[in-house]
Amino acid sequence: MKYETAISQNTLNIRLQGEFTFTDNEEFQGMAKVIEASTQQAISLDMGQLEFIDSAALSMLLVLREGCAKQKKQLSIRNSQGRVKEVLEEMKFTKFIKTTS
Amino acid sequence: MLTYCSLGPVAEEWAAVGRLLNPDNGKPVPLVPSREASACDLLLVDSERLTPRDLEAYRFTLLVEVDRHCPEVIALRSAPKGSQPLIGFYLGTPQAYRARVSPLFLASLRRCCHPLPEHLAADCDLPLHEAVVNAAIHGNLELNSSYSDLESMERFYRSLEQKLANPHFASRRVIITAFIDQGALQLSVSDQGAGHQAAPSGHLTDQPHGRGFQLMCRQAEAVRFDDGGRTHRMSFPLKGSL
Numbered sequence: 001m002k003y004e005t006a007i008s009q010n011t012l013n014i015r016l017q018g019e020f021t022f023t024d025n026e027e028f029q030g031m032a033k034v035i036e037a038s039t040q041q042a043i044s045l046d047m048g049q050l051e052f053i054d055s056a057a058l059s060m061l062l063v064l065r066e067g068c069a070k071q072k073k074q075l076s077i078r079n080s081q082g083r084v085k086e087v088l089e090e091m092k093f094t095k096f097i098k099t100t101s
Numbered sequence: 102m103l104t105y106c107s108l109g110p111v112a113e114e115w116a117a118v119g120r121l122l123n124p125d126n127g128k129p130v131p132l133v134p135s136r137e138a139s140a141c142d143l144l145l146v147d148s149e150r151l152t153p154r155d156l157e158a159y160r161f162t163l164l165v166e167v168d169r170h171c172p173e174v175i176a177l178r179s180a181p182k183g184s185q186p187l188i189g190f191y192l193g194t195p196q197a198y199r200a201r202v203s204p205l206f207l208a209s210l211r212r213c214c215h216p217l218p219e220h221l222a223a224d225c226d227l228p229l230h231e232a233v234v235n236a237a238i239h240g241n242l243e244l245n246s247s248y249s250d251l252e253s254m255e256r257f258y259r260s261l262e263q264k265l266a267n268p269h270f271a272s273r274r275v276i277i278t279a280f281i282d283q284g285a286l287q288l289s290v291s292d293q294g295a296g297h298q299a300a301p302s303g304h305l306t307d308q309p310h311g312r313g314f315q316l317m318c319r320q321a322e323a324v325r326f327d328d329g330g331r332t333h334r335m336s337f338p339l340k341g342s343l
Contacts, residue, residue, distance in 0.1 A: 021200055022234050025258045032251055054232055055313040056246070063254055087227070090319065091312055 001027050001050075001057075005034060012040040013016040022056035026099055032064055041073050048079035065097050076100060103142040104135035108155055156209055160313065163189045164209070166196055187215055189278040195265050197275035198237040204228035210279050224320040225288065225337055231317045232290040232333045235277055240292025240331060241273035285322060286337045296329030 001024040002017045014031060045061075066077040067075055076098040080088050080097070093099060135141035153278040156164075162229035188210050192202065206229065207222040238244050242264040248254040264270045273293040280287050318324050 020237070021201065021230075023201075025137070025254070029251065031257065051226070054227065054234065055316050056234070058245070058312050059248075060254070063248070064249055083223070083227070087316070087319075087326055091315065 003031050004028065005050070007033050007038075007040060010040055011042040012038045013014045013044045013046060015046040015049060019052035020060075021052065021054045024057065024061070028057075028060045028064075032067060034074060035064070036067060036071065043068055043073055043075045045075070045077045046079050047077060048081055048083050050052070050080065051093055052084070058087075058091060061093075065076035070085055074098070102131045103131050105143040106139065106141040106159060107134050107145040108147060116299070127327075133156055152205075156205065157212070160212075161188070161209075163191065165191045166193055174294060177217055186283065187279045188278065191279070192275050194237050194241045194271050194273050194275060197233055197241075198265070199231070200295070202233050202277070203227075206277055206279075215281070215286075217277075219337070221337060225286070225335075228317045228321055229277070229288055231313045232288070232335065233277060234327075235245070235317070235333065236275045236290050236292035236294075239297075240294035241275065242270050243294055248276070274335050281339070282336075284338055284339055288335045288337070289314055289332060291328065291332040294331060296331045 001020040004015045004017070006013045006015070012035065032036075065075050077088070078100040079094070080099070088094075088099065120303065132143065133244075139158050140160045143163045144159050144161050146164060146166050188206075192200075192207075196202070203226050207217070207225055211217045211219075211222055211325075238246060238261070242261065244257070244261060244264065246257055248257045263331065275293075276289075276291040278289045278291075280289075282304055319334065320337065321335040322338050323334075325334050325335060326332065
């Protein structure tokens with residue numbers, strides 16, 4: 001999994017690319033530290049270029065949510081596609097993290 | 102007698118694998134080099150060569166990843182009576198964890214053995230991936246991935262790397278097999294860990310773990326655990342898919 005960051009107004013936008021799986025813990029921890037250090041209150045994960053996601057990645061997203069909540073930052077997911085979107089919907093992830101199209 | 106091809110730098114060493122192979126009846130199986138350059142019963146693969154491009158040229162029934170540092174006894178498992186055996190992968194735990202094996206296995210299945218429709222292979226990818234990672238992490242490495250925050254997650258992954266570096270755990274195999282039985286594609290993933298008896302939960306929770314089983318069940322007609330929890334079997338209907 002790779003990620004790119006961009007800032008627009010008060011939002012830190014993070015675009016995820018490739019496959020997000022169990023073995024992406026180092027990339028994820030790097031991303032979490034970027035979020036922790038950012039001054040933006042809104043964090044938006046763009047999943048438009050994410051092709052695959054597994055249960056470990058879902059767990060990492062929930063850990064991210066917890067970290068954002070501690071800093072009173074608003075985490076959201078947007079633009080998920082194809083099978084990634086199917087997985088997020090089946091796992092009812094909108095209950096845990098705000099999701100927009 | 103089984104024929105073999107090898108994909109790696111030292112073909113002669115892999116012949117020693119034949120002395121270690123034994124089917125369920127316990128008798129060693131003689132292993133001979135295949136006379137066809139790219140067709141064999143066993144494809145023996147060096148850990149460094151498990152990539153889609155390397156596998157594309159071969160037709161095989163069983164792929165065995167061979168790690169010269171961790172030789173071990175490998176048991177051949179036959180498909181149930183009356184079913185049509187297709188293909189199998191025997192992998193070391195580090196490769197099973199790191200290599201994103203599921204699409205490799207399904208691509209080999211489609212190429213070598215069965216005209217599995219692309220949409221069905223795509224449906225099988227995530228459940229098979231979850232089963233393989235589950236076998237590697239929870240089965241062979243005997244790790245519990247219940248973490249609630251970044252700090253506990255970092256501790257978990259440090260433990261994971263320590264176990265992957267320990268030959269006692271790392272040399273355990275993840276065994277993936279596929280066969281056709283009763284009009285369905287049967288995928289089986291086995292580990293060599295201690296097994297478990299706990300019944301996975303079907304409820305979605307707010308805990309950062311435990312979704313693996315729900316994802317294993319996606320698209321599968323039937324899912325069950327055998328062999329004390331070490332073997333995970335998933336059934337995907339083929340009716341209307343061919």
